[in-house]
Amino acid sequence: MISRNLKDRILESLKLKEITVLIGARQVGKTTLLKEIIGELDNVLYFNLDIEQDNVHFGSQEIFLKKIQLEVGNEKAFIFIDEIQQKEDAGRFMKGLYDMDLPYKFVITGSGSIELKEKISEALTGRKYMIEMPTVSFEEFVNYKTEYKYKKRLDLFFDVEKEQIKLLLGEYLNFGGYPAVVTEDTILRKKEVMNEIFVSYLTKDISFLLGVKYPDRFVKMIQLLAVQSGSILNYSQLSKDVGIRLETLKTYLWYAEQTFIISIVKPFFTNAKKEITKSPNIYFNDLGMCNFSKSSFNADGNDGMVFQNFVYTILKGKYEKGLSKINYWRTKDKAEVDFVVHTENGIIPIEVKFSELKSAKITRSFRSFLKKYSPKMAYVVNLTLDSTIKIEETEVIFIPYWKL
Numbered sequence: 001m002i003s004r005n006l007k008d009r010i011l012e013s014l015k016l017k018e019i020t021v022l023i024g025a026r027q028v029g030k031t032t033l034l035k036e037i038i039g040e041l042d043n044v045l046y047f048n049l050d051i052e053q054d055n056v057h058f059g060s061q062e063i064f065l066k067k068i069q070l071e072v073g074n075e076k077a078f079i080f081i082d083e084i085q086q087k088e089d090a091g092r093f094m095k096g097l098y099d100m101d102l103p104y105k106f107v108i109t110g111s112g113s114i115e116l117k118e119k120i121s122e123a124l125t126g127r128k129y130m131i132e133m134p135t136v137s138f139e140e141f142v143n144y145k146t147e148y149k150y151k152k153r154l155d156l157f158f159d160v161e162k163e164q165i166k167l168l169l170g171e172y173l174n175f176g177g178y179p180a181v182v183t184e185d186t187i188l189r190k191k192e193v194m195n196e197i198f199v200s201y202l203t204k205d206i207s208f209l210l211g212v213k214y215p216d217r218f219v220k221m222i223q224l225l226a227v228q229s230g231s232i233l234n235y236s237q238l239s240k241d242v243g244i245r246l247e248t249l250k251t252y253l254w255y256a257e258q259t260f261i262i263s264i265v266k267p268f269f270t271n272a273k274k275e276i277t278k279s280p281n282i283y284f285n286d287l288g289m290c291n292f293s294k295s296s297f298n299a300d301g302n303d304g305m306v307f308q309n310f311v312y313t314i315l316k317g318k319y320e321k322g323l324s325k326i327n328y329w330r331t332k333d334k335a336e337v338d339f340v341v342h343t344e345n346g347i348i349p350i351e352v353k354f355s356e357l358k359s360a361k362i363t364r365s366f367r368s369f370l371k372k373y374s375p376k377m378a379y380v381v382n383l384t385l386d387s388t389i390k391i392e393e394t395e396v397i398f399i400p401y402w403k404l
Contacts, residue, residue: 024133025260049086091123136177176288226293268327
């Protein structure tokens with residue numbers, strides 16, 4: 001069992017009246033985590049709408065409530081509904097139940113469907129507490145691989161066991177964090193499981209749920225995005241390479257983002273004449289999915305971009321909440337900064353270096369951003385260097401990736 005950091009947040013959400021909505025890509029471990037939580041609760045009822053025997057109770061709200069009352073009575077109880085996207089008009093169904101002011105706490109989950117993320121979310125405005133579950137993080141991965149021996153002193157483990165960490169990082173950069181991939185021992189089985197995950201995503205989310213007419217072209221788009229991960233996207237060129245119209249390409253990109261496969265990172269700018277304003281960067285939410293899509297499970301040949309994508313996933317987990325957001329910056333003269341994070345304390349530029357830096361030096365591009373925007377703080381994420389320097393009004397922190 002892989003211990004997930006999200007468990008505490010879900011447990012806290014059980015105290016809220018609002019419906020807890022757990023979303024995420026297929027096979028990130030939602031059902032496994034829910035069943036672990038259910039095992040710690042009293043007076044609980046679990047439904048899985050992928051199971052026909054459970055599905056029959058969702059013909060109407062009246063039928064569903066009779067089933068609940070039969071099993072747990074009218075006392076306070078926890079009602080878990082898995083794969084809620086299988087219920088037609090699920091948002092309105094759950095809204096009606098919530099508005100009845102019942103003594104039940106509802107927790108609903110679903111996989112990668114736009115129906116879940118968009119329509120259910122809209123129907124439950126003011127009535128939901130949304131949690132997005134990612135694949136296994138590097139921290140969770142390391143704890144699992146070391147059998148939780150160093151869980152309470154992980155910083156010291158990173159500092160002492162440098163060679164072991166290098167091996168673990170290499171594995172994670174190659175195969176990512178899908179639980180079923182993490183728990184396999186051989187490279188062959190990891191590849192086979194990743195293939196199963198991708199085929200399931202393609203058939204259940206893209207072809208069936210979204211009704212994409214040409215799944216082969218959608219696959220080609222994903223493959224080309226994987227090769228270009230972390231690079232500025234040229235819409236026109238990509239549409240030509242995939243063989244679809246520009247508007248269709250943008251629709252496919254939206255599908256891929258809404259189903260948790262990619263993230264679209266937009267540019268940061270204040271001067272439209274000198275800075276890039278429209279073309280986004282694309283990152284994958286799981287490194288294994290990225291490498292599978294480009295048929296390359298050997299990160300050595302492109303470590304810089306893979307590592308940059310890896311840092312993005314860490315930043316996304318930390319900062320993409322509420323009003324926080326992540327951009328990149330590039331001028332038309334090609335000065336660039338990998339990430340610009342917006343926080344309540346102002347912007348933080350972040351440069352990523354896949355190297356064991358020996359000294360605290362910054363690039364000309366990074367310096368030009370600091371001069372132009374004078375942020376209070378900036379980061380240079382690297383493999384080993386832990387140091388701080390001052391450049392004019394900015395504190396520049398060189399930080400090992402694991403300290404993020």
